[in-house]
Amino acid sequence: MTWSDGLTQSLYAPWLRDNAQDAETVHPGNGQRLIDVSDIPANPTFKSTELATDGTLAVTFEPDGHSCRYAPDWLRRFAEPVADPFAPRLWHESFTVPRFSYDAITTSTDVERQWLTAVARDGIALVTGAPTEPETVCAIAELFGFVRHTNYGRLFDVVSVENPTNMAFSAAGLMVHTDNPYRDPVPGLQLLHCLENESDGGGSLFIDGFQAAERLRHEDPTAFHILATTWLPFRFRDANVDLQARAPLITVDDKDRVVTVRYNNRSIAPADIPASDLPDFYRAYRTFSGLLRNPETEAVLRLTPGDCVVFDNMRVLHGRKSFAKGRRWLQGCYADKDAILGRLRLGIRDTASLQL
Secondary structure, eight states: OEETTSOBOOOOHHHHHHTOOSTTTBOTTTOOBOSOGGGSOSSOEEEEEEEOTTSOEEEEEETTOOEEEEOHHHHHTTTSOOOOTTOOOOOOTTOOOOEEEHHHHHHOHHHHHHHHHHHHHHSEEEEESOOOSTTHHHHHHTTTSOOBOBTTBSSEEEOOOSSOSSGGGSSSOEEEEOSOTTSSSOOSEEEEEEEEEOOSOOOEEEEEHHHHHHHHHHHOHHHHHHHHHOOEEEEEEOSSOEEEEEEOSEEEOTTSOEEEEOOOTTTBOOOOSOGGGHHHHHHHHHHHHHHHTOGGGOEEEOOOTTOEEEEETTTEEEEEOOOSSSOEEEEEEEEOHHHHHHHHHTTOOOOOOEEO
16 A cells, blocks of 8 residues: 555555454453454455545455454554654763753653653763652652662662672772673663762763764674674672673664663673683673773763762663762662653654555
């Protein structure tokens, strides 16, 4: 069939029958399918097709004689690839972390949507002026979704202590990393809320892992391929838990787009790959590490009380400059990315006109 703008679309009868939109096939209230593929004929064909007066495509199938109608906007969404309005935007040299006031995101749905869109597209956004009471970080996460509980609890405190079980709980500088690569699945979002900061250092560092991965792909395609296809072990162990997972440092989807960067020098376990592959792997690993430690591509934030940074833990690496004195207290929690994307997608509507 041909659309009014000249786009042609081919429809396969078994696919169209399986995805019929009538009340016998999908629940009219929630849109979930009521049949299984084995409930329809093995090779249905078109008995008739016509453009109905209400603009829908009316189809009758053989051999079962099933008839149903398809709305133009429903058909159009499958006619051609549609650009994702919330697709990642890589950071550039002049990138600055988007900022939104707590009062604005909690009183204006438009500003709330801008905030969530920034997190989805840029992978990071800073909320300023939030309350400084403990556990506020969870309340901010619950503005759009649910808190992800881990072995660290519902939330965790990032404050220096003696004999820390994790280097995050010390005053030492931290190399940029993604959190919890030893989990399956990895938490999609991380929130860090500043309650106190009297330190003489301790600036928070952020790096766009997707930008670094794409730069690696451009400058050294072989290294990119090695890191995207070599599965590595990650591990965290303390007195209460032993967490392990395997994954590549860079994950791409079926369209060869980078969708995850998993990088943590403290949690990567010894590579269990053939010895003959180790020279090429370490060359690629070091090259990528160098791109992730480039100070020219860092975003540096000195968080002040009331600041809460929300970032994509499957994309944005974070770290910290060391500090020698002064109390620095952050509270953090994890959440899932689908909560943000699910809310944003509610605003998308597809419309089109159809011609046979």
